Amino acid sequence: MTRKVPCEEVMTPIITDEGLCYSFNIYDVRDIYSDTNTMQYLEEGRRQIDWTPDEGYRKHTNIEDMYPRRAFLSGLQNSFTATFYTDKRDLNYGCRDFSLQGIRVSLDTATKIPRPSQIFFSVGLDKLTTAAVTPRLTQTSTKIKHYSPEKRNCFFNTEKKLRFFRYYSQLNCNFECWTNYTKAQCGCVNFYMPKDNETRVCSLGKRFCLEDARLSYTQDILRERLKSAGSVKYGNKTTECNCLPLCSDLTYSAELSTSDWDFANSDDANIDEDREDFSNSRITKYQHGFS
Incomplete structure (x- = not known):
């Protein structure tokens, strides 16, 4: 089932907390927000x-047109492989995390906005990385639905509505809570955060406030969770959160293996520029099983 396609045909540009990223098999953002x-x-x-x-x-549904695309069989022969070429002139060792030169990869369901600053594994330059992905399905009987969400410690899919997202998940809920917290503290939100017509994007002059909000939000979330409260306070303002996990949810774990890539002797390198000017990364992802 080997078929080569240009990345722009299968990759979707999306703004995340790490800036511009590209996603495979994600919902259209209009169907997420x-x-x-x-x-x-x-x-x-x-x-x-x-x-x-x-x-x-x-x-x-026509298999060829099905979206999100699905894996019909597990194993390496049915894998998704992506090859990335990095111009060495684009490498900036003065970036925030100068020790990580390469690519960040996040795995999640199609309805969630990725958080590559928080949840990721790395694919280094001039490296071949293989990820054996195991889906993990958590299911909860509807017989306990008459208990309160706080007592069963989870939400069923339709129980909690988010303002900025069509689908509830703990990740989306935490992102919305952090957005509200940032607006309460800084009067604006970061460029990658959802917003309404009355909210502006913070200017560069607010960068220290945004960083302070990020740090204090983490501390306040932990403090309120220890109190078993469902809200986060900033000054005299309260941001409602209560981001319990879903009672039934699909998550993914990955077992990684990495080796050096001798790109200079690779048969499938197909770029016009001098190979010596590029660092290269490749990731292969395949379904390992289901648990």
Whole structure:
């Protein structure tokens, strides 16, 4: 089933907390964020969605046109492989995390906005990285639905609505809570955060406030969780959170292996520029099983 395609045909540009990233198999951001969100999107088109967290894939869907794309078999022969070329002139060792030169990779379901500053594994320059991915499905019987979410310590899919997201998840909830907290502290939000028409994006002059908000939010979240409260306070303002996990959720874990890539002797290097001017990374991802 080997087929080579240009990355722009299968990768979607998306703004994250690490800036511009590219995602494979993610929902269109318009189907992740709600209509309340007024941030500008990078793509004009909108894909037809054939899968939902509650119902899975639609029946009678053409396999070739199915989106998100699905793996029909496990194992390396049915893997997804991406090759990245990095111009050495673009490497900046003065960046925030100068020790990490390469690519950050996040794994999650199609309905969640990636957080590569928080949850990721790295693919180094001139390295071959293979990820054996194991999906983990958590299911909870609806027989306990009559208990309160606080007592069962989880939400069913339709129980909690978020303002900026169409689908509830603990990750999306925490992101929205952090956004509200940042607005309460700085009067604006970071460029990658959702916002409404009455909220502005912070200018460069607010960078220290944004960093202080990030640090204090983490501390306040921990403090309120220890108190078993569902809100986070900043000054005289309270930001409602209560970001419990989903009662039924799909997550992924990856077992990684890495080796050096002798790109100079690679048969499939197909770029016009001098190879010596490039560092190169390759990641192969395949489904290992299901648990």
